[in-house]
Amino acid sequence: MSPSVPLQEMIRAIRSARTQCEERGVIQRECAAIRAQFRQTDNGGRSHNLAKLLYVHMLGYPAHFGQMECVRMIASPRYSEKRVGYLGAMMLLDEKQDASLLITNSIKNDLSHSNQYVQSLALCTLACMGSAEMCRDLAPEIDRLLRSSNSYIKKKAALCAVHIVRKVHDLGELFVPSARSLLSEKNHGVLHGAVVLITELCERSPETLERFRKTVPDLVQIMKGLVISGYSPDHDVAGVSDPFLQVRILRLLRILGRNNEAASDAMNDLLAQVATNTDSTKTVGNAVLYETVLTVLDIKSESGLRVLAVNILGRFLLNNDRNIRYIAMTSLQKIVLTDHNAVQRHRGTIVDCLKDQDASVKRRALELSLALVSASNIRSMMKELLIFLSSCPPELRAQAASGIFNAAERYAPSKRWHIDTILHVLTTAGGDVRDETVPNLIQLITNTSELHCYTVHKLYRALLTDISQQPLVQVACWCIGEYGDLLLKGECQETEAVQVTEDDVLDALEIVLQSHMSTPTTRGFALTATMKLSTRITDNVDRIRSIVSIYGSCIDVELQQRAVEYNALFKKYDHMRAAVLERMPVIQKNSLGQTNGELSEEPMKESQPGKVKQEETALPPQPAGQVVDLLDLLGGSQEPLQPGSSVAGSASTQLTAAPTSAGGDLLDLLGGFEPTPLAPAPTVTVYEKNGVTLTLSCEQQSESGLTVTLTASNSTDSDISGFTLQAAVPKSVQLQMRAPSTDCLPAHGGAKLTQLVVLNNPNKVNLKMRIRVSYTCQGSVVQDMVQVDSFPGL
Amino acid sequence: MIKAILIFNNHGKPRLSKFYEHYNEDTEQQIIRETFHLVSKRDENVCNFLEGGLLIGGSDYKLIYRHYATLYFVFCVDSSESELGILDLIQVFVETLDKCFENVCELDLIFHVDKVHHILAEMVMGGMVLETNMNEIITQVDAQNKMEKSEVSASLKICYLDQIQ
DSSP states (O other), X not given: OOTTHHHXXXXXXXXHOOSHHHHHHHXXXXXXXXXXXXXXXXXXXHHHHHHHHHHHHHHTOOOGGGHHHHHHHHTSSXXXXXXXXXXXXXXXXXXXXXXXXXXXXXXXXXXXXXXXXXXXXXXXXXXXXXXXXXXXXXXXXXXXXXXXXXXXXXXXXXXXXXXXXXXXXXXXXXXXXXXXXXXXXXXXXXXXHHHHHHHHHHHHOHHHHHHHGGGHHHHHHHHHHHHHSOOOTTTEETXXXXXXXXXXXXXXXXXXXXXXXXXXXXXXXHHHHHHHHSOOXXXXXXXXXXXXXXXXXXXXOOHHHHHHHHHHHXXXXXXXXXXXXXXXXXHHHHHTTTSHHXXXXXXXXXXXXXXXXXXXHHHXXXXXXXXXXXXXXXXXXXXXXXXXXXXXXXXXXXXXXXXXXXXXXXXXXXXXXXXXXXXXXXXXXXXGSOTTHHHHHHHHHHHOGGGHHHHHHHHHHHHHHOOXXXXXXXXXXXXXXXXXXXXXXXXXXXXXXXXXXXXXXXHHHHHHHHOTTOOHHHHHHHHHHHHHHHHHOSSTHHHHHHHHHHGGGOSSHHHHHHHHHHHHHHHTOHXXXXXXXXXXXXXXXXXXXXXXXXXXXXXXXXXXXXXXXXXXXXXXXXXXXXOOXXXXXXXXXXXXXXXXXXXXXXXXXXXXXXGGSTTOOOOOOOOOXXXXXXXXXXXXXXXXXXXXXXXXXXXXXXXXXXXEEEEEEEOSSSXXXXXXXXXXXXXXXXXXXXXXXXXXXXXXXXXXXXXXXXXXXXXXXXXXXXXXXXXXXXXXXXXXXXXXXOOTTO | OEEEEEEEXXXXXXXXXXXXXXXXXXXXXXXXXXXXXXXXXXXXXXXXEEOOOTTTTSTTOEEEEEEETTEEEEEEEOTTSOHHHHHHHHHHHHHXXXXXXXXXXXXXXXXXXXXXXXXHHHHEETTEEOOOOHHHHHHHHHHHHHHHHHHHHHHHHHHHHHXXX
């Protein structure tokens, strides 16, 4: 009677269950029976029950109640029970379970058992799930076993030692002497274990590496024996003698020869011999060759050998077997940085692999192709990569798109090519590009002023064909809004002229606005673009007005807010509209390395200047004095500007103009809007002209926080309206302007205006503030600027 | 290091699952399901290496698999193992199983899952390759089975003797 019959009956029962529910029922009954039997004292069938439980565990049902039974079985004197017990321990226990501590003693006893199979069970379990404490306790035992005469035990002890070293790095020292002596073994299993142990020790500590360098001649000797020896039936796999051991030794030689001339010299002959003698028609031979090539390329080998190695890789690339091609590309990836030219020679084959049916091969080819792009081959490579992008599997799209962008960024031969490439990627894989693509592209377009006409034509045409790719639509809307006049002019040198009427353009934008495919962000873009067009076109301003007013009652708060503000712009501030909506200034190109998290906020601010407003809920659009052309303010100093409350349109101009300052610390979003009482702290008059006085007082709130209160008063005979303040501070200081208490200053100092400014100066730099004052008095707009260098009370 | 060895059939039912790193039971089942999902999508004539699993995959790990009739043998390894070497290891494993159970088929694996575990324990230990010589493995497994059988028959004899007396 074989001991597993009850197990087999249960398996049969489970298999005959026709539905999942039936199977669950069978398993629950069995588990209940097993639990009951566990509680009983010793009976003959204990091992069967645990075996059944392990089967149930493999199917995915809970089996934790078997843990204590495992512990009991391991302690039993009978081999069959020990066997199942240890198997159970490996499957059910791990370091986090308390029960695992209980088996430490059993393992210790079993390690000194007279029967080698019991010893091997203990070693196996220790190697699989031994915790750090167990390893520390039992390491001396393992070291003793490494010196035993039984090769079966020795090889298992060697691998167990590897596990111990991985868990507790310090114990590596303990095993160094035994590892060294194991190299003179004849048994391949022991040799294999020894090489793995030495590899692990060398990888962990450089001093050990130095000591093991002396073993290079021994290793070379062993390899030679394997390569030259004839057919040995024991370890032969398809004609190659113990390929597993050969591969391991080659790997160890690689680690020992790295950066060391002497060791590398000792290996040169051997590597040449292996490279030429190994039969490459079978997979095994290729495994050894592959390892040899990697070793040659990693150590300081002579140039002839390197050439040989790269040629072997080239041959691998042309092999029909896909596995070999995959392996070849993996290894080329490892050397592309060091031996770039050698890999470039195989560029053609690699690019062909992009078209392979196999997804794994495609993945490797994509990574390699991206690594091989250089200034000289950018055009041809990009063509191939774009073809790949249109047909590539979805999981590789994002990687391909971002790789293409990086390559285009680095090596673009001309701006037009760059813009074309990005547009191509957006049309084919628009859904998979990263979020920063939109602002990056917009920045690129604004910088290329000579191509505005070309770009807007292209984008318009792309918009007409397909409005499902959101990034593309966003960029297109933005460009049409900005450069609509160029579009309507109709003529363009770079591309064929197309007659576009104002109605066409507005139709296109309206389709985007109304389409269910457009996200709220895209709609925001489209609405702003429509508004901008009101100054660029002549005939259909009423149409724009009606579109805008419709969205005044849109459910989406963002759009509603924008529409309401644009409406206000039409109604009350029509005279300002042209100034507010004029062309954007050129955005300074941030260098690549400075893409920080804040930059990705840019599109948020770009597309949702209204978001700024959301925090202020129903702030009425601030009136005049907000002349938008801030270039002179920013041009004069390199400080980021914090605007006061502002109109949506001007907000977008201001916010995107902000990154003009180098390093672009982006703005804090405007804070709350509760009017705060005047601070009684010491005040100083900072500005006094034409009857308008501005005083400043500040109060230190915390280590780096400071509240500044600006108070304005009017001692002239006439009322002042539209009084606004804007402030700019040094780069590292963060500034938040609260809403002013009012914007009118009645004559003769009837009432004062206060505005609170919260500063945060974490770097404790010298605090300076530049304040711009603007107001309307007797119908004329007055603007002035004052710099405050010293703050009272600081 | 080998992280896991999985054998499942064409419908995704696990026939053997051995993990060399600890995961809790739910994660183990999820890994089996995810691996099956990835591997079953592959064509017949593509390469045997797969990347891109999320749970047990990650940047350093690949799945190396071989499809024999109704069973998939999948090894999940990291970059310290030679990929072609593991392919050969799978071959050696299957040949060993074939020797141990005459002409092994899926039913053998189903009904003798504990035996398969013991054979595997002679080949891979703690995530590392232990022995690749087929004859050596079979010798050891046979010796251990004999030991187990002799124990059982000894205990049966004792029970019988008890009953007679």
